[in-house]
Amino acid sequence: MEEDLVLFNTALGLKVESYDGGCESERLGIENALKGKVHCSDTGMNMNLCLKISEPALLTHVVVRGPRDCTAPIKTALFWASKTKIPFKSFSKKFNGYNQDKLKRLPKDTQNPPLVCLTTDEQFKECAIELEEPVEAQHFLFKFTSSWGEKNVDVGGIALAGYRLSNNLEGANNTDSVKGKEKVGMEPLKLLAEKERIEVFAWRPEHKLYDIGEHMFHDEALSALIKRGGLFLMCSGQRGKGEGIAKGEKVAEFLREAFANGEMRNHVPLGLCILGRGGLKYVSKNFPGFLDFLGFPIDRSDTQLYFVEAGPKRKFRAAQLPETVEEVVAFGRDSAESRGEPFVKSQEPPPNDRDPMHKDLLTVTGRTFDRIVLDPSLDVFLFAWAPCKPVTVMEPVITALAPLLRDCETVRICKIDRIQNEIEKERVPEQQPIVIRLFPATSPGGSEGADEEKGGGKEGKGKESTRKRKDKGCGVLYKGDGSLPSLLKFVHDNMETPQFDLSAKKKEATGVMKRQAAITKLTQITLLCKRKMEAFEVSLPPALEELKGLVDQMEKLLEDTNDISMEPEEIETLVQLTVEKATAANLDQLARKAVNKRVMEVNAEGQLGQFCDIAKAQGKVLVCQFFAVWAMPCLMFMPEYGRMSEEFQKQAVFCKVNVDTQKELLEKHKVDKPPAFLIFKNGEEVGRLEESIERDALVGLIAKHFGSETLTS
Known part of the structure; x- marks a missing residue:
């Protein structure tokens, strides 16, 4: 009968007999290497690893590889195989530091020579060989003689494969039939490893679709998509539930067929598919850089198909989900040839880019970022935020800063919602929910000589054309305490256009902060009272009629905070009166009972x-x-x-x-x-x-x- 190749790691219980290399920590032990996971040794080289299988077998394949993203992946390993336990202590030391060149110079009568020398390649840190003839063995020895680093040896995978000695019901030895067979290559071993879910081989970005779901994770595919580009399908709903997931699974089948047929080989390097909330959670937690790179759409519950260009610059999104394999191929081909408008995740910009509630504050979106923030003639202060509790504290300070600097013609105070809008990582590298950066002008006045014409500017700044043409990069990061005086000093010290009087602005800021604090209280109490009174949808209790009049008055004031003529003390008095009336009318208890x-x-x-x-x-x-x-x-x-x-x-x-x-x-x-x-x-x-x-x-x-x-x- 036909013999089947087996993976010794799983089929024959390959296990560690002894190892003298130690480990960097308990979770990085040598046993990891037999499961296709990371092992990091103690400092040193020339470690000896003895392995054993449950029964004698015919060895045909040997694989060793280094882990990715480690400092010292294995470079050279000597290998022995034997029917009996290997007494390595008696001969191992004489092979310290050996590699392929040294082995070639060994005298023919050398005792206990290695069966093979494995040398990993520099790109994938892997060596996989098929022996010229099968070797009957039960005990094995690896000697790690060098690494691609300097201090220790990191191993990402060790695998042995071959044939059982007795492969039929009668237990007959099939050594002769196996030895008579031609070599089978590495493909059968790759299939075995994939079936057993052991990363025997170093990962290579093949031309196919990779799934990331509840139990299928491919960090390497995520990295490859960023480096090489390709098609990306995302649907973050719950697997097996919902119309969006059904659409996503249908498109995924089209993608698999297109890759399997090789129809996009000349256009699309690879594909990636996230179907299900589990895959999205995994990516968010373990590979946040990928999410930054891709820029997810605002509606994550929807199903979207993208083409991602190599490098974090451009991507295209299918206007409609493809309904045939041909439409998938057409989208991939057109995107690869840069046909169509690149996709940028973005909100709709407000009229004239002005914040509806604060006219001195500009709202930046994904589509307007370059035009506003990277304007070379302006010093642009950017408040990049994501919804969180600290934003409610910081936002009033930012809205107070904008009117303070309205008379500085070349300064813009801006904000951007970084969840709803895409920002290039080169511009705002930080991942925190609140990031403040100043992007100084690189061409004050907008053209060469503008400073001289206006008679302004700092001495020695903005005079060389190379300086004026310089890209703004990521600007300057703010690291202060978040107070209004601190923000003023930050802008003043880093701006390139003519500076304002910092002392005068700080004095003005004291009054602004008092006014802003009063308006913040006014806003909070108004919204709180209004929300509680909405509980009475039929009729308002008589005890709350007077309170409603006060709330209506405050709501009218808040229609445009810039037009409030009241002094901060007067606003505080109105707020205090409203709180007293609400308390006397027992508003909180009445609303809680009603709602x-x-x-x-x-x-x-x-x-x-x-x-x-x-x-x-x-x-x-x-x-x-x-x-x-x-x-x-x-x-x-x-x-x-x-x-x-x-x-x-x-x-x-x-x-x-x-x-x-x-x-x-x-x-x-x-x-x-x-x-x-x-x-x-x-x-x-x-x-x-x-x-x-x-x-x-x-x-x-x-x-x-x-x-x-x-x-x-």
């Missing part, structure tokens, strides 16, 4: 399980809102959520989770950010709504999983 009497708060994972049990016992679904007190969309939706708990009490149990106090629940249920609504049925999550607070969408989701086309009160 949330059916919305239970979750304080622990066990409690969420209890609520699931309650819903199950009553034949209902459980609706769980993940909210944050600092997220305005959450606060604005709370009254509606409370009303829904009353309206749909026959179909659902409603609860809520504070993400700031229940971080474990946030991580366990893989919620990216609030607001998010999770639907549970019979104790299991069956659906979710993320980054959306539309009542109709939530009602539809509840109806779907309750088992009804529509919900009735």
Whole structure:
């Protein structure tokens, strides 16, 4: 019968008998190498590794490779194979430091010569050989004599393969039949390793589609896509659920077929496919640089197909998902030839780039970044932010800075939402949710000699044409305490255009900070009172009529904060009066009673399980809102959520989770950010709504999983 090649690592229980190389830490032991994982030895060379299999076999293949991204991947290893245990201590030392050249000069009568010398290549740090003749053995010895580093040896994988000695029911020895066979090459071993999920070989970017999902991770493919470019399919929904995932899986099949047929070999180097929330979470956690490079679309629940150009410069997005293999090929070919408009993740720019609430502040988007921030004639202050609690503290300071510098014609105070807009990593390298940079002018005045014509500028700056043409790069990073005087000094010290009077501006800033603090309080109390009063959708209790008049007055003032003529003390008095009236009218208790009497708060994972049990016992679904007190969309939706708990009490149990106090629940249920609504049925999550607070969408989701086309009160 035909003999089958087997991988000794798995089929014959290849294990370590002894090893004198030590390890850098317990998690980097030599056993890792037999599983295709990283081993880092102690300092030194010429380590001896003895291995053994469960029964004698015919050895045909030997593979050794170094790990990627390590300082000292293995370069040279000597190898012995024997039927009996190898007494390496008696002869090993005389082969210290040996390589292929030294072995060639060995006398023919040398005792215990190595069977082979394995030398890894410089690019992939790998050596895989098929022996000229099979060798019957049960014991093996590797001697690591050198590495591509200096101090130690790092091994990323060791594999042995061959044939069992008895491969039939009668137990007959098949040595002669195996020795008579022709060499089979490395392909059968690659298939075996792939089947056993052991990284025997160094990873090479092949021309095919790589899946990243719940249990399939390819860091190498992520790296290769950035370096070489290719097609990328993303759909972050829940596997097996939802129309978006179904579309994604359909397109993935088209991609696989296109790569398998080789139709894009001359246009697209490789493909990458993320289907499912697990794959996206893995990439976000372990390879954040990839997300920065790609620039995900604003709606992560949607399915998108991209072509990524080699290097982090351009990408193209399919206007519509392909419906045939031919359309996939056409998109890949057209993108590779740069046909069409490159895709940049971006919000719609506001009119004249002005922030709607603060006219002195510019709002930058992905599409307007170069035009505004990289304008060579301007000093541009950039506040790059992502939704988080510290932003609510920092944003008022930034909005106060803008009017302070409105008389500086060549200074622009800007902000950009880095989640909704793509920013080149070369411009803002940091990953923090708040980053402040100043991009100084490189051509003050806009042309050579402009400084001389205006009679302004710093001495010695902006005079050489090479200086004026210089790219702004990543500007200057702010590292201060976040106060308004500190920001003023930062702009003053780093700007290239004519400077302002720092002392005068700091004095002005004192009044501005008092005014800004008063307006911030005014805004917070207005929104808080307004939200609580929205709970009374039918009629407002008489006790709250006077309070409503004050809230209406404050809301009108906030329509344009620049037009508020009141002094900070007067604003503070109005705020204090409103708080006293709200307290006297017992607004908080009345609103809580009106809104949330059916919305239970979750304080622990066990409690969420209890609520699931309650819903199950009553034949209902459980609706769980993940909210944050600092997220305005959450606060604005709370009254509606409370009303829904009353309206749909026959179909659902409603609860809520504070993400700031229940971080474990946030991580366990893989919620990216609030607001998010999770639907549970019979104790299991069956659906979710993320980054959306539309009542109709939530009602539809509840109806779907309750088992009804529509919900009735």
